[in-house]
Structure formats: structure tokens, C-alpha cells
Amino acid sequence: MSKTTLTFVFATERGTPTALTQHRTKAAVPFAGKYRVIDFSLTNALHSGLRQILVLTQYKSHSLHKHLRDAWSVFNPELGEFITPVPPQMRTDSGWYINVLDALRQNRYLIERNTAETILLLDGGLVYRMDYAALIRWHREQQAEVTVPLRQLTPESTASRVRIECNEQEQIVACNPNEMANKTAGLAPMGVVLINRDVLLNALDQGLNEISASTHEEFMTLLIEPLLAQQRVFGYQFGGERGRVTPDRYWSDLASLDAYYQANMALLAAQPPLDLYQPDWNILTNQGQYPPARTVPGEHSGNEGIFINSMLAAGTVIRGGGVSHSVLFPRVQVEDGAIVDGAVLCDGVQIGAGAELRRCILDKEVTVAPGARIGLDIQRDQQRFEVSPQGIVVITKGCHVAAD
Template identity: 40%
Template sequence: MSGILSMILAGGEGTRLFPFTSLRAKPAVPFGGGYRIIDFVLNNFVNSDLLQIFVLTQFKSHSLMKHLSQAWQITGLTGRFIDPIPAQMRTGKHWYKGTADAIYQNLNLIDSYEPEVVCVFGGDHIYKMEIRQMIDYHQRKGAELTVAAIPVPVEKARHFGIIEIDENGRMIGFEEKPKHHPKTMPNRSTHVLASMGNYVFDSDTLVNYLQLDAENDTSNHDFGQNIIPMMIPGKKVYVYDFSTNEIRGEPENSKGYWRDVGTLDAYYKANMDLISVTPPFDLYNKHWPLRSYTPSVPPAKFIHDGENRTGHAINSAVAAGCIISGSVVKQSILGHRVHVHSHTIIEQSVVMGDTDIGKNCRIKRVIFDQEVVVADGTVIGEDPEFDRHRFQVSENGIVVIPKGARVGFN
């Protein structure tokens, strides 16, 4: 599909995912044992055969840039690229002021390629989407902007841009993160129609409205707060129903699966989704490969088979390079190079990778960032009050261990 340029917004700080974002941008946070959050939107574009992609970075971008260079290089194919673009302050000495300003500061990229259509997608959500279907819908409607949307419970409306549509799917109202009385869906008063932050623009329209917005000193320079409301009265703004998106080989229960992993609890739950018996997000669909960087490590190894000392994992995902040594891993996800020593039990936990967990430990409902060392005999997840004195704990009681921590040592 020539004439289509894609721009992924990957510069967010992700403050609600602290401490995992203390040293890296949110899209670079490890997820699912062998991936980074950014991988999922990139796989959506690559699997949709849309291979002219700019990734706009900003805060704490080193880890993200390194990952992109290792996992997402396209070489030898003319006109195909995945290029990271650091914030260059082309329009003044300031960072991106908002999502719209991020694109405005890079209008030179759009000018260079002269596309007919520009896709502007977020870089920090977990979902699968065949993006050409959204573009086809956009073109059938003769739209100047198409916004992807999903139903969400009304009590979560304050976290999203809330959409109102007519019977033809045209947007007639939009409110960014309403605090009171959001517009509910017709005949479904328990839900609102929420923007996914994924946009397909007519290129000329996008450029014109970004320039108008840049001239407005009172604007927040944000797509949700400014660009979309400005376009609704006079432009053809349509809404794409994400639940209609079809991907070959996907189970029926995956329809409409989309997760904003912007909080610790949402991140934890999305990881746990991956290891259910019939996961709503399937990592194993051979028709929708999920690429990422894979380090040069040996296969996972499970050793020892004696009384009360058998290395095994149940209802879990274990990445390459792990050693499960006379220990038990239940309903957990282990990233690359995790060593779990004898007589330790890990349950309902996420271990991002490069971590050593000592002997005789009991670990439950914990997220470990990378490069953590846990002393022999450490117990986490059994005494909530004691855990809160020692560690950061999420609203739902998930214990969070930051990168490089040494846990249980005097």
C-alpha cells in the first residue's frame, strides 16, 4: 500500500509505571517474558505490510533506541524502514508539548515522503490489529480522520477520550477524559466508546490542522484535547470499530482485546492474561508472528528430580536462558536468564529477566524488574503490612522490585 506513512508516538514518560520507567521510556518496559511494550504496535504494522515507520522518541530513550537497533532493523529493501527519531527541537528549544506537537515538530518527515495517508499510533498498548482494515474503512468513508475505538466500562471513562457517533459511524462529539457524566453508548448505558489513541489521517488535512494548532498559544497541542474537537464540526471524522478487526488464526475470545498497561496493576494483569489456558492475547498464532530481540542464550533448563526438590513450571511461560533448579514456578512469567535455586517457590509473579533468586524463597504476586538478586530464604507476598514497609506495593497488592535491587541482604 504505497502512499501510507506511519508515525508511532513512543516518547511518553509513563510515570504511573514507576519504578519500571525510572530508567527507561514506557514503550521500552519489558513485557510478556521476551518482549518490550513497543514490540506489539510494531508487529501490527509489520504484519499489516506497512513498512514506512517513524518511531518518535523523547524521554529516557536510550533503552528504547538500543532495542529498536537490535530488533527492528530493515536493510536492503528500498523504501522500507523503521527509523527512530529522537526529539530534535526543530521548532524551538522545548520538548514535545503534546501528541500533536510531536507530529508538528516532525512535519519535515511528512513533507519528504508526500504520503496520501498518515497513521499516527501510540506505542504503549498491548493488542493485535490488522491496520490495513482500518485504512480501508477510512478510504471507503472518504474520511479526513478516522479514530479507532473500543467500548469500556463507564467508570473508566475518566482515563480516555470519549466519543459520540451518529448512526453512520461519523463522530459528532468528543470529550477528553471527562470527570463527570460521560456520554454513554446508545442502548448500552454501562459503557462508553473510548478512543484507542490510534488515528488515520488524510495527509493534507493533518498538516493543515497541525499548523493551525501550532499558531494557537492557548492550545495543549494534543490530538485528543485540541485537534479532534477542532475537526469535528467541519470535517469528515469517522470512528473505526476495533472489535470488527479480523486476524487469521485468532481465537474468538481475543476479539477486541486491547490493554493500556499504564499502571502497575494493569501491567500485571495483562501479563497474567498471557498464561491463562485460553489466553485472550495469544502469543502462539503462527499467522501473526510476534517479533522482538532475542539474546544469544541457551534453551531453558529444568533440573533435579528428587523428593521435595524437582525443577518444574506449571501454567507458566519461561524464556530461553532460564534455569529452574530444584524449584517450582507456578502461574508466572520469567524473562531471559532467570535462575531460580532449589526449594524456592514462585507463584503468580512476573520476572523481567537477568535475575537470580536464591534458595528456600517464597515469592507470590511480585513483579521483578531486571538484574535483581534475591537472597536465600527471602519471603515476599505473605505479609502485606511487612511488604509495604520494605517495598513499593500497588493498589491491588502487587509487590514491585526495581531494577538492580538486592533483596533480603543485610
């Protein structure tokens, strides 16, 4: 299967939440205590036996390129395997990628020179687990030209601006704007398309590349809708019994700061919606050579360092502080008497003695002075930092937070 399907992962856009994409593309945003968002799509491909992967990059791509080098240099090029970042090559003109369709157009030569029968198109800025091998088998069983995995909209799921309609044979018959008031019913695309090679090349010839499309939903609509009358286009149930992934049916586009925060907090539930612990579907990432996380007594107070219902990554040390209901990435330091509650602390964050943090997100390398308070006085926080509509305080990468 590895050589019969060529995979494109789109990681070209800044995306949202914008406070976390000032220095990186959305696909490189840290998530769930140790991962980057793109790790989920790449892990799905790896476990699905896909070994030819092109990652299209553009916006502030250095962080993503470094991560791909450090975490994903796992394939053997001598066997025709690769994960290769592809920034704009400007082979057809001198422009950058305008959108995902234009990115495909500019890299048409990579499709033409590859012998793959099918092309898998993935949005690298989404979080979900899926066995693409089962999708590919189903695509062939149906003798489909195009297959679009679909998620079921519910009041608890991420809303969609697009609704997909299928007939009894699961063929897609309509791809319409979601005009329902709550936009939480029906079927929606999920940023994945499996398409036969010749069908994609013909579609690119028909001028689709001239249409602006910046989101996965717009992309799916503009690519798929013109093909409905010409090709066998099928929907595919996401989260069904096919494949080797435990069907947690979790999917998130992390479309806002609040969505990003809630997605991290949900991982702390007794029954988290996203299964990170399936033994044969472990999520791969770059593992720094850090010592184990630990708690130690405070140097001056003698208070024990404690953590309750939290994730602690390697290299984290809690010295007499208290951490509850929080997600701590590698190398976080929480000093004596500090209180951290309901926080997401990214790699290298330093929390000074006696500081107090509640309901906040701190990007990489943020330092918090002793005695500083974050998330307790929203009006004051709004004068200093970005605050989400639901009151989550966000401090961008490398900032120093002074004491009140």
C-alpha cells in the first residue's frame, strides 16, 4: 500500500488560534503536553502503512521543518519512503501558495512523476485518529473515484459551515452551506480526501486552482462539488468499526483559543474523548532527552510539591508548588508556593515562587516572576495580555510576566 498511495499534508496556513501562531504555523502548535498538531495526521499515516508523504509548508515554517527533522526522520529513502517538506518551488510562476488548490497545482509535477494510483489529501492542522488503510480498502471496494470521510455533527461536536448529503449507497449527492441555526446536525467533511490520481490531475486542469480556498471545508467543497455529477464520489463514516483505531470519534480543528484550551482540558477527564493510550496506535513526536518529571519539597518552606489530575511531561519539576487540572509540557519549573490551576504551560515555562495562575495558556519559554498573578483579575489581564471570550488568558512565546 505504501507505494500505491501518495500523501499530501497541507501545513501552509497560519490558522487559528492566532495567539499561538505568531511564531509558527498551526500544524506546529504544541498540543496535549508533548505533541505538535501535525503529529496526529503523520501518526495516522505511519500506522496506516503510508510511507510516501509530502508536507506542503509556507507560513513561518522553520519550527515545523525542525520538528519534521527531529521527530519524523523515521523512513528509509532507500526503500522509496519519505516525509519531505515542500515549500513553494515557484516552478510555474514566482508566487507563493495562494491556497491549498494552488499548492497542488504548483506541485503537479510531484504527482505526475509518482506511480501512485491514489492521492490522500490531509489538513495537517487537525487533531483526530484514523486508520487510512481501512479508508483506502473501502475506496477500492466501492470502485470510487473520490472518497470523503465524514463526521457526524452533534451539539457537542465542532460546528461546520458545510453539510454533506449522501444517498442510501453512501454516494455523496450534495455539498451545501450549512444553513442550520446551530450548525450541529448532519454530516460534515473532516479535512481528508482520497482521490484517484487521474481524477485529481483532471480537476486541476479544469481551473479549480483559480478559486480561493483557505480552510479545509472550503477546500473540500470547491474540489468535491464539481465532481459529483462526473465521478463516483462516496462518503466514508469516520469513527466506525473499520480499521485498527479504537473508535473514540474525536475530531477537533482547534478553531479558537477557547477550543484549544477546552481540547487540552478534556484530556484530563476520567474518560477523555481522545484516546492517547491505545498501545498499537501511539502518537509519535520528538522526545527530548530530559530527566523524568518529579515533585520535590520547596527549598525554603519545606512544602511538598504536589500535582492533582494533571499531565506532566519529562523534565518538569514542581518544587514546593501546587499544580491541579493542568497540562504541563517538558521542562516546566514551578517554584515554592506557586499555584497553577487549569493551565496549559508549554515547553520551558518558568513559574516563580508564590505566583498564582488560573485558566490560562502560556506559550513556550514564558517566565513568570515570583508573586505574579494571572487569571484572577480579568480586567487587569485584558490590559496586559490577550483574553479569550471565555476568559482564558494567553501569554505569547518568550514573554516575561512581572509581579503585580
